[in-house]
Amino acid sequence: MKKIILSFTIIILLSGMQIQKPLMVIFFGDSITNAGVKPGGYITLMQEKIKKDGGPSYELIGAGIGGNKVYDLYLRFQEDVLDKKPDVVVIYIGVNDVWHKQSSQTGTDPDKFVAFYTAMIKKLQASGIQVIVCTPAVIGERTDFSNSLDGDLNRYSQMIRDLASKYGCGLVDLRKAFLEYNRVNNPDNKESGILTTDRVHLNPKGNQLLADLMFKGLSTK
Numbered sequence: 001m002k003k004i005i006l007s008f009t010i011i012i013l014l015s016g017m018q019i020q021k022p023l024m025v026i027f028f029g030d031s032i033t034n035a036g037v038k039p040g041g042y043i044t045l046m047q048e049k050i051k052k053d054g055g056p057s058y059e060l061i062g063a064g065i066g067g068n069k070v071y072d073l074y075l076r077f078q079e080d081v082l083d084k085k086p087d088v089v090v091i092y093i094g095v096n097d098v099w100h101k102q103s104s105q106t107g108t109d110p111d112k113f114v115a116f117y118t119a120m121i122k123k124l125q126a127s128g129i130q131v132i133v134c135t136p137a138v139i140g141e142r143t144d145f146s147n148s149l150d151g152d153l154n155r156y157s158q159m160i161r162d163l164a165s166k167y168g169c170g171l172v173d174l175r176k177a178f179l180e181y182n183r184v185n186n187p188d189n190k191e192s193g194i195l196t197t198d199r200v201h202l203n204p205k206g207n208q209l210l211a212d213l214m215f216k217g218l219s220t221k
Contacts, residue, residue, distance in 0.1 A: 022057040025218060026081055028073055029092035032201060032210075033064025040204055045211035058218070061086070069097045069108050070116040077120055082127060089124055090172070090214065091117070094136035094160065095200060098152045114159055121167050132170035132217055135160050137178040137210075140199045142189050147199075172217035174210065181209060 027033050027043055036043035043062045050058055063080045065072065070093050081089055094113075101107030108116075117133075124131045135157035140147030147153075157175040164171040182194055192199045195206035202210060 022059040023088065024059045024061065024084070024086040025088045025090060026061045026063050026084060026086045027090045027092065027214075028081055029064045029090075030068040030096055031064060031066035032095070033062055033092055034066055035201065036064060036207070036210075037062035040207055042202070042207045042210040042214060045207060046215050049211070049215065064092075067096060068093065069100065069106075070094070070113050071108065074116045074120060077123070082123065085127075086129060088130045088132060088218065090132045090134065090218070091120065092134040092136075092172075092174075093117075094153075094156050095139060098136065098149050098156055099139050099200065101152070102149060110155065110159065113156065114163070117160070117163055118167075121163065121169060125167065130170070131167070132172060133160050133164050134172040134214075134217075135175035137174040137206075138182075138196060138200065140191050141178075141182050141186055141194050141196060142191055143179075143182050143186050144189055146189075147191070170217055170220065172213050174213060177209065177213055178206075 027036060033043070035041050038044065041062075043060050046058075047060055050060075061084070065076075073091070073093055097108035097113055099107070121131055121133075136153055138147070139149045139153060153175060157173070161171060161173065163169065178195060186194045193203070195202060195209060197203045
């Protein structure tokens with residue numbers, strides 16, 4: 001009889017307990033995000049920090065494809081994001097939308113960029129998913145604004161900031177942070193080699209800075 005009562009008590013206690021699953025976070029982007037899941041990448045660094053610190057339980061998923069622009073994300077949005085039912089989605093796109101205007105004349109016009117971006121935000125929020133947006137960091141690391149695409153990067157970054165404000169999204173302002181870092185740490189006005197390997201893709205210091213900024217943005221949101 002005592003065993004039956006004990007078992008019944010345990011069942012009641014367990015039924016009242018909520019088993020917390022890890023918070024699923026999808027990082028949605030281009031080649032920078034694709035590289036983020038590799039050894040030394042910013043997503044891997046975040047996972048290592050979580051494991052070491054024993055902090056909040058996160059499941060971090062990288063969904064980046066090289067060369068992607070905002071409309072590429074929109075086209076694979078259902079399968080790569082919505083179908084996985086994440087808790088948080090971090091959208092990091094914009095570099096190729098600007099860069100490819102110059103390199104291959106296949107960039108994204110501002111009005112189309114905002115339209116595709118807005119559509120994704122609305123669909124995510126309608127599904128109860130928290131959204132964090134990121135400004136594109138750099139295409140060239142010169143600090144005197146002589147990088148040929150600085151003007152467009154600033155323009156597209158501001159569009160993303162405006163979207164974050166309009167729709168109440170979290171914001172990780174990589175553009176601002178990378179510019180500030182280079183002003184302090186690039187006294188020779190180098191085009192690359194401070195946070196990037198090739199003006200765009202991240203070196204170890206760039207990955208660490210991005211991991212720190214992303215983790216702060218995730219924790220704040």
